[in-house]
Amino acid sequence: MKLRLPLFLEGDPGVGKTALATHVAAIMGIEPIRLQCYAGIDRAQAVYEWNFAKQLLHMRAEGNGTSVYTEEFLIARPILRAVRQQPSVLLIDEIDRADDEFEAFLLEMLEGRTLSIPDYRTIEIVEPPFVTLTSNGTREVHSALKRRCLYHWIDHPTSEREADIIRANVRELADGKLADDIARVVAELRTMPLTRAPGVAESIAFARAAVALQRNTVEEALEPALGLLVKQREDQELVSRRFRMGST
The missing domain is CATH 3.40.50.300 (P-loop containing nucleotide triphosphate hydrolases)
Incomplete structure (x- = not known):
């Protein structure tokens, strides 16, 4: 900075x-x-836009003699703000x-x-x-x-760091080993040839789902909450085979 x-x-x-x-x-x-x-996206959409409705009303009321390109009619977009x-x-x-x-x-x-x-x-x-x-x-x-x-x-965090992040965001997992297990499984998923590897945001969402579903292990939570980790059908099938989900 x-x-x-x-x-x-x-x-x-x-x-x-x-x-x-x-x-x-x-x-x-x-x-x-x-x-x-x-x-x-272009310059105007990022910087500014004109309040056309207000400009039109002004021209009707005041005629064409006054400028409608003034601060009064300017809407600041993110960069100008x-x-x-x-x-x-x-x-x-x-x-x-x-x-x-x-x-x-x-x-x-x-x-x-x-x-x-x-x-x-x-x-x-x-x-x-x-x-x-x-x-x-x-x-x-x-x-x-x-x-x-x-x-x-910015690379994916180590499993240890990711477990700490999960604990910080999901207070119900502050104690116990479920956060470590989730981080370990997510790290394994990232080694697989998936279309899109799960990020930290997906790890946290999965951890919250495990708590909400009252699942005590990653394996118990994987089948109902797999869609929070992988978002492609082919990827889900690959993960299901790896973890033998749905098998008896």
Whole structure:
């Protein structure tokens, strides 16, 4: 944080990238402003939009002589909100879902310290927000954007660490060995050729289900709650064979 560089967090889905970014904001005592990326997102959707209904009503009432591109009609989207709020934490989630053009815009903003809004004005970023970008690695993010950031790969935690995380989030498992057993089984699942390996979020959800279903062992909870760990039919069949679920 002292370096004032954007933080680029990359790793498999569910390893806790967003949670880490949120925790950084909590350390700073700030509620993070989140921008969820998706295919086709552009500058306007991330920065601002105009209140067209209000603009139309204004033009009908006042005529065409007055400008409708003023602060009164501007709706701030996440990036503009983060620039205006000082200090602020901006979480740009799943940047790998966006396209090259949006990456180029982010790079321009991070390097130029300005934010241009057509028909309005160019805003100087006096104190830039602390920016955290996350990527699931579904596609390669441009190296120019990564070079501008402090890069950190987040791997799945060790079984011991994951058991501690489960205990911290599922207080009913604070004592006993069920949290350790869940972490061990999840670690085994991650060695299998699954379409998508379960992340920490899935481990916690499975642990909560085991408590709710009053199952005392992982094996007892696997069959009714397998869908919380693996989300593809083929993966579920593979896991069922590995753990001989449904066999007598």
